Amino acid sequence: MGAATLPLGETSPATGLCGLRVEIQGAVQGVGFRPFVYRLASELGLTGWVINNSQGVFIEAQGTQAALDEFTARLPAEKPPLARITRLTTTPLALTTRYAKFDIRHSDDHGPKTALLLPDAATCPDCLAEILNPTDRRAGYPFTNCTNCGPRFSIIRALPYDRPNTTMRKFRMCPACQAEYDNPADRRFHAQPNACPVCGPQVQLAMNNEQLTKNCEPCGRDTALQKTAEILRRGGIVAVKGLGGFHLMADAANPDAVARLRERKQRPGKPLAVMAATLEQARALVQISAAAETALQAVEAPILLLPKQPDAPLAPNVAPDNPNLGVMLPYTPLHHLLLRQFGGALVATSGNLSDEPICTDNDEAARRLGPIADAFLLHNRPIERHVDDSVAWHVEGQIRLLRRARGFAPLPVLLRDDIPTVLAVGAHLKNTVALSVNNQVFISQHIGDLETAESLAAFERVIADFLRMYDAEPALIAHDLHPDYLSTKWALDQLQMPNGERRTAGGNTEPEIKLVGVQHHHAHLAACLAENHEAGPALGVIWDGTGFGTDGTIWGGEFLLGNAATFERAAHLRPFRLPGGDAAVKEPRRTALALLWELFGADALEMDDLPPIRTFSPAERRLLGQMLNKGLNAPLTTSAGRLFDGVAALVGLHPRVSFEGQAAMALECAADPTERGAYPLPYAPPGLEWRPLVDAVLADLQRGASPGIISARFHNGLAAAIVRVAQDVGQETVALSGGCFQNRRLTEQVAGQLRQAGFRVLLHRHVPPNDGGISLGQIAVAASSL
Numbered sequence: 001m002g003a004a005t006l007p008l009g010e011t012s013p014a015t016g017l018c019g020l021r022v023e024i025q026g027a028v029q030g031v032g033f034r035p036f037v038y039r040l041a042s043e044l045g046l047t048g049w050v051i052n053n054s055q056g057v058f059i060e061a062q063g064t065q066a067a068l069d070e071f072t073a074r075l076p077a078e079k080p081p082l083a084r085i086t087r088l089t090t091t092p093l094a095l096t097t098r099y100a101k102f103d104i105r106h107s108d109d110h111g112p113k114t115a116l117l118l119p120d121a122a123t124c125p126d127c128l129a130e131i132l133n134p135t136d137r138r139a140g141y142p143f144t145n146c147t148n149c150g151p152r153f154s155i156i157r158a159l160p161y162d163r164p165n166t167t168m169r170k171f172r173m174c175p176a177c178q179a180e181y182d183n184p185a186d187r188r189f190h191a192q193p194n195a196c197p198v199c200g201p202q203v204q205l206a207m208n209n210e211q212l213t214k215n216c217e218p219c220g221r222d223t224a225l226q227k228t229a230e231i232l233r234r235g236g237i238v239a240v241k242g243l244g245g246f247h248l249m250a251d252a253a254n255p256d257a258v259a260r261l262r263e264r265k266q267r268p269g270k271p272l273a274v275m276a277a278t279l280e281q282a283r284a285l286v287q288i289s290a291a292a293e294t295a296l297q298a299v300e301a302p303i304l305l306l307p308k309q310p311d312a313p314l315a316p317n318v319a320p321d322n323p324n325l326g327v328m329l330p331y332t333p334l335h336h337l338l339l340r341q342f343g344g345a346l347v348a349t350s351g352n353l354s355d356e357p358i359c360t361d362n363d364e365a366a367r368r369l370g371p372i373a374d375a376f377l378l379h380n381r382p383i384e385r386h387v388d389d390s391v392a393w394h395v396e397g398q399i400r401l402l403r404r405a406r407g408f409a410p411l412p413v414l415l416r417d418d419i420p421t422v423l424a425v426g427a428h429l430k431n432t433v434a435l436s437v438n439n440q441v442f443i444s445q446h447i448g449d450l451e452t453a454e455s456l457a458a459f460e461r462v463i464a465d466f467l468r469m470y471d472a473e474p475a476l477i478a479h480d481l482h483p484d485y486l487s488t489k490w491a492l493d494q495l496q497m498p499n500g501e502r503r504t505a506g507g508n509t510e511p512e513i514k515l516v517g518v519q520h521h522h523a524h525l526a527a528c529l530a531e532n533h534e535a536g537p538a539l540g541v542i543w544d545g546t547g548f549g550t551d552g553t554i555w556g557g558e559f560l561l562g563n564a565a566t567f568e569r570a571a572h573l574r575p576f577r578l579p580g581g582d583a584a585v586k587e588p589r590r591t592a593l594a595l596l597w598e599l600f601g602a603d604a605l606e607m608d609d610l611p612p613i614r615t616f617s618p619a620e621r622r623l624l625g626q627m628l629n630k631g632l633n634a635p636l637t638t639s640a641g642r643l644f645d646g647v648a649a650l651v652g653l654h655p656r657v658s659f660e661g662q663a664a665m666a667l668e669c670a671a672d673p674t675e676r677g678a679y680p681l682p683y684a685p686p687g688l689e690w691r692p693l694v695d696a697v698l699a700d701l702q703r704g705a706s707p708g709i710i711s712a713r714f715h716n717g718l719a720a721a722i723v724r725v726a727q728d729v730g731q732e733t734v735a736l737s738g739g740c741f742q743n744r745r746l747t748e749q750v751a752g753q754l755r756q757a758g759f760r761v762l763l764h765r766h767v768p769p770n771d772g773g774i775s776l777g778q779i780a781v782a783a784s785s786l
Helices: 033-043 064-075 125-132 174-182 220-235 255-265 281-283 291-295 333-340 362-369 453-469 484-495 520-531 588-606 619-631 640-650 661-669 693-700 705-730 744-756 770-786
Strands: 016-025 046-050 059-064 082-095 100-105 202-208 238-241 246-251 301-306 324-328 348-351 377-381 391-395 396-402 412-419 422-424 432-445 476-480 502-503 508-512 513-517 537-548 552-560 567-573 733-739 760-762
Touching: 016 064, 033 046, 033 059, 033 064, 059 064, 059 619, 064 082, 064 770, 125 333, 202 220, 220 238, 220 246, 220 333, 220 377, 238 362, 246 255, 246 362, 246 744, 255 291, 255 348, 281 291, 291 391, 291 396, 301 396, 301 640, 333 348, 333 377, 362 377, 391 744, 396 770, 412 520, 412 770, 422 453, 422 770, 432 770, 453 484, 476 484, 476 770, 484 513, 513 520, 513 770, 520 537, 520 552, 520 733, 520 770, 537 640, 552 640, 552 705, 567 705, 588 640, 588 693, 640 661, 640 693, 640 705, 661 705, 661 744, 693 705, 693 744, 705 744, 733 744, 744 760
Parallel strands: 046 100, 238 377, 301 391, 422 476, 476 513, 537 733, 733 760
Antiparallel strands: 016 059, 016 082, 046 059, 202 377, 238 246, 246 348, 301 324, 391 396, 412 432, 422 432, 502 508, 537 552, 552 567
């Protein structure tokens, strides 16, 4: 952001001094902004004061016009590393009161709450050096932090961001920490989580679930870390309480330990993330480009999906049948110390059972993780809210998010214009919620799939959290059109109270507000436009697994022409049936049969030469044939995600899956990068005809073509078909969104070929292309409806 233009103030004839008020909004609390202002003002000889309040940072300054000009120029140019300025305004002030010096005033919590909540930040180099220095008073201390790093979003309870409003309020600082906290020249000045071994949180080790519910093992932090490392070396599984919840950790080089973790966590096939102690250790696991190196070491410290090294010292069952590995570096002092104590890389997966939110509380961990973990490494700093690790990848030369959580949430996406306050409740899978305040859309941390009571409770807590933190009263609640989504049901429940009142997550009542149903794929298009600051119109190529269409069928291979306000369905994949509905999502072999049925009818049931058909018993074939013939429990869909599944099953990859997208991922990974052939997908508006593609797949199978060749021709055919539809529609701007664009090969092929054909291409970067971005799109669509 450039320097603000300073209007001329009223100069005192007697002194030649001017007065100025500066209002700064953005991520400016908990980042050392007030001491930065204090030091800059003191250097320039200014007097006055700076204060935090619920909107941001306010400054009154007095000095010469030249000094004030320099002050306003240097504020955005030299701001602290974690600060983000979204708005800086200046107002001249008359010198009615003279200040003798420049002060930092206590925070003011009155007025509207618009200050940005800052995400948790990875350990800075200064703090890391301290904990690794045996002579430092914080040597080996797992909760070391300063204004440049440490917990923020995971500990804050209310605005403004001050220690009494955090979960650190019960830890009274010792004299040494208090002196740092009070010294504007110290990097721990007003560092709200500031602590040391004398006065701060402590780490403890519990050897089993029974002990966890009573008393943790009475050992010092060094002993606790040493014993934890020993358990891990012996192949044990340890639940480690971190920043925004628990990790389940195991030796990443021990296949037996990884197998036990998978069995207990009920995660048989989905890749597991790995934490490496250092960048050098990570290089032994994955190939790291310059951009990836920067991302791994950034304050956000996400899990980054990178190509595996051929000889990586890694158990093969960490990320089976996948050329990529999710790697992160330690982002808290506790992780740094544990990884160094262990001496190798650790699996670090979310502390939960599949489909549940991560655990944050010690007692909750005892109940939910007791059957999984052999030991628990705990601490006594409460976690106010769950925050998963973010996941990112490197596509088209940029780091882009696949899961938006720690390090990114809840920083807002900024819109082009101010909009009314809207609450969006997201989709069913990969759920996030969002809240708009002026031109800011605050997107929650990843909540996950709303498949369990625990997930629904987390969803309701996040909504209540957002509304409370920002004192927000939404004018609208935006939700998906699908009537069976739990997020949709929650929104509809808000209108079920008597006397025109609605029930909030906290059980209170408020005046009735309006609901806006937003079509799923329209929300994807609107999200991509919003984060790219585009008003549209654009052609949205929205390909995913499932979305409830305006015609009551299941959409998923869509070409939508429009903007946030409106859209038309310009084209789509040819519909086919899903025998068993949701059962087909878990059994791609059913989708394969459905594709064959569209070509051959009942003869498809006898095609035993094909891998997916051989897996069905005679009774299953009869039942599925009846479903497809009569359309019973076999909804129509245009889903591109299911087309991926069906082709994967046809070539012998995953007739059944244990996690969403497993078959499609395997098909992508199998693709031969040297193959240039493409299967045909004729386009006769509005239908994109996939049957010739499946015919060509079957012909290649008869000829003995490898899965790699078939997969490459499949991807190439899809990319060429998308370009043909875009050329037919004729809209210059094309937005790519939906879960299928988590496929790197598809995304880069389509984007590259569209640009070669003269189109402008919009991709997601700050929100995921999957359903984690739906809540942003719902906000944009709902706001445009007013």
